[in-house]
Amino acid sequence: MVIEKKLSVARFGDSEYLYMSGGKDGLQTSSLKLQAKLQEVMHNTNPQLLVCMVNYHDLRNRTLEARLSAMKFHVHTFNSYKQYINFKYHYGNSNMTRFYITYRDKNRCAERFEKCKKIWEGREIILFEGEQTRFGYGNDLFANTLSVKRVLCPSRMAFDYYDEIVAKSLEMPKQALLIFALGATATAIAGDLTAAGYQCIDIGNLDVEYEWFRLGVTRKVALNTKQVSEVDGGMKVEHITDSEYMSQIIAKIGVK
Numbered sequence: 001m002v003i004e005k006k007l008s009v010a011r012f013g014d015s016e017y018l019y020m021s022g023g024k025d026g027l028q029t030s031s032l033k034l035q036a037k038l039q040e041v042m043h044n045t046n047p048q049l050l051v052c053m054v055n056y057h058d059l060r061n062r063t064l065e066a067r068l069s070a071m072k073f074h075v076h077t078f079n080s081y082k083q084y085i086n087f088k089y090h091y092g093n094s095n096m097t098r099f100y101i102t103y104r105d106k107n108r109c110a111e112r113f114e115k116c117k118k119i120w121e122g123r124e125i126i127l128f129e130g131e132q133t134r135f136g137y138g139n140d141l142f143a144n145t146l147s148v149k150r151v152l153c154p155s156r157m158a159f160d161y162y163d164e165i166v167a168k169s170l171e172m173p174k175q176a177l178l179i180f181a182l183g184a185t186a187t188a189i190a191g192d193l194t195a196a197g198y199q200c201i202d203i204g205n206l207d208v209e210y211e212w213f214r215l216g217v218t219r220k221v222a223l224n225t226k227q228v229s230e231v232d233g234g235m236k237v238e239h240i241t242d243s244e245y246m247s248q249i250i251a252k253i254g255v256k
Contacts, residue, residue, distance in 0.1 A: 130155035
């Protein structure tokens with residue numbers, strides 16, 4: 001649907017449910033504005049935006065650790081956010097970009113990564129990402145694009161710069177595909193940018209999943225050049241001076 005209809009995507013995961021209910025973690029502190037934005041996206045009525053949720057009711061192909069973690073989270077938090085769900089809406093699956101590391105059957109992962117690449121094939125990409133996310137750096141995820149440009153934003157508390165990020169996004173050409181790897185900020189902004197006529201993809205951790213897939217690992221590991229928030233020590237990465245990567249950076253918001 002995303003490929004054929006050029007839909008925007010907003011994805012709700014554990015963190016978004018937490019923030020929507022007023023919670024916080026090490027990456028973002030909730031606020032009334034963030035809660036309102038997430039609730040607004042959850043009640044989306046724009047046919048060009050596909051809102052996705054975690055499917056806690058079908059965990060058959062997940063590892064035991066992943067199943068137990070998901071069920072525990074679901075039991076403890078569902079009552080705090082169920083009031084915001086539009087039960088008449090057909091939500092997509094948030095794991096459309098997270099289908100490797102916690103899955104038992106990995107036979108179709110290569111096929112699914114190739115399908116994800118079709119979303120931006122031949123497109124001009126504007127990537128809004130954390131300062132050291134480095135999405136697509138060192139691999140071929142974006143090898144089929146027309147061009148890649150980057151706007152670097154804070155890895156933590158990115159939503160504090162929401163208005164500036166929206167303003168910079170609205171400077172971009174409408175034919176460009178806007179891709180966000182910015183946690184809950186990506187989920188929140190998808191509604192505003194889709195309403196403004198952009199195709200906007202909340203991409204999440206697809207790049208990290210792709211790196212783990214390429215490495216063939218079966219557990220989450222840190223990466224030398226890319227931040228991984230879900231791994232101890234994963235936020236400390238090497239400094240890079242790659243000329244191609246540096247040339248792609250067109251702006252910075254909230255970072256030096």
